[in-house]
Each structure stands twice: as C-alpha cells, then as structure tokens.
Amino acid sequence: MSSAISHPRVVVTGHDEAGISLIASDRKVPLFSPFGPAASSFAVFDVRSAVPVNNIDSAQEHAGIIPRCPPNGTTFCLSNIPPHFTVPMHRTLSLDYAIVMAGQIVIKVENGDERTVRAGEFIIQAGASHQWINNTDDTCRIAFVMVGAEKIRVADGTELEGTVPSLKN
Numbered sequence: 001m002s003s004a005i006s007h008p009r010v011v012v013t014g015h016d017e018a019g020i021s022l023i024a025s026d027r028k029v030p031l032f033s034p035f036g037p038a039a040s041s042f043a044v045f046d047v048r049s050a051v052p053v054n055n056i057d058s059a060q061e062h063a064g065i066i067p068r069c070p071p072n073g074t075t076f077c078l079s080n081i082p083p084h085f086t087v088p089m090h091r092t093l094s095l096d097y098a099i100v101m102a103g104q105i106v107i108k109v110e111n112g113d114e115r116t117v118r119a120g121e122f123i124i125q126a127g128a129s130h131q132w133i134n135n136t137d138d139t140c141r142i143a144f145v146m147v148g149a150e151k152i153r154v155a156d157g158t159e160l161e162g163t164v165p166s167l168k169n
Contacts, residue, residue, distance in 0.1 A: 096147075
C-alpha cells in the first residue's frame with residue numbers, strides 16, 4: 001500500500017497583506033519515525049497554541065516531532081501504523097478526532113474493549129488510555145485533529161496524566 005506510506009502533500013491557504021486569499025504553500029511533509037523504521041511514522045501538518053486561532057498567522061512546519069497537542073491548542077497530523085504492529089497503551093491529553101484513511105486498525109482501551117475501524121470510518125478518542133493494533137498485512141494511515149483538553153478527573157479527585165508509548169513494541 002504505497003499511498004499509505006508516502007510523504008503526504010499539504011496545501012495551505014492564507015492571505016496577502018490586503019486580505020486577499022492565496023495558496024500559502026503546497027508541500028510534501030516528511031514522515032518521522034522516532035521509534036525506528038519498523039514502528040509507526042508520523043507527519044505533523046500544523047500546531048496552534050491556542051483556540052480561537054489567528055488565521056493571519058501562517059501554518060508552521062513541524063517536521064521531526066511526535067504529535068502532541070498544546071493544552072489549549074490544536075494539532076493536525078497523521079500516523080502510519082505498519083502491518084502486524086501494536087502501539088503500546090498510552091493516553092493523550094487531548095480530544096482526538098480520527099479518520100482511518102487507509103487499511104484498518106483495532107483500537108483497544110484499558111478495560112479490554114476493542115473495535116475494528118476501517119478506511120472511511122471515524123474515531124473520537126476522548127483522552128482514554130488506548131492502543132492501536134494493526135493485525136493486517138497493510139499499513140494503516142490515520143489522520144488526526146487533536147484538541148487540547150482538561151485532564152480527566154476521577155471520582156476521588158485524581159487527575160489522569162498523559163503517557164507516551166515506550167520505544168519498544
């Protein structure tokens with residue numbers, strides 16, 4: 001599935017000094033593989049530190065970072081999860097809107113519940129500890145819009161922290 005592992009193209013609009021709309025950039029975003037070539041790869045298209053955003057500010061390049069959302073901001077990114085790979089259980093401090101673009105993925109949560117989500121289907125991941133399981137022969141490509149969220153506070157007042165997957169599968 002070469003399209004699932006290619007460098008994604010991003011077209012960004014903007015405005016000139018007079019407020020006239022224009023194409024600000026048209027570029028390929030390099031994939032970043034911080035956990036090695038056999039693990040997930042990422043591309044971060046845009047990060048905004050606060051909402052509402054200022055649409056006069058240009059989208060900035062964010063090559064070489066693991067997608068994480070600023071506490072009051074947004075992140076637009078993608079992840080490629082290779083065949084027969086499992087992303088360890090982790091929690092993001094964000095509300096993540098996800099679109100499976102290619103392949104399929106199993107999302108599994110702490111209590112053991114899991115669902116298979118296929119290309120063209122959607123996920124709303126609300127700060128739950130979760131893992132991604134690709135038990136197929138194809139790469140799964142998922143696009144995310146992450147929105148900064150408050151920490152989850154459980155009944156006894158404990159706040160749940162974000163976690164980062166370990167570097168090993």
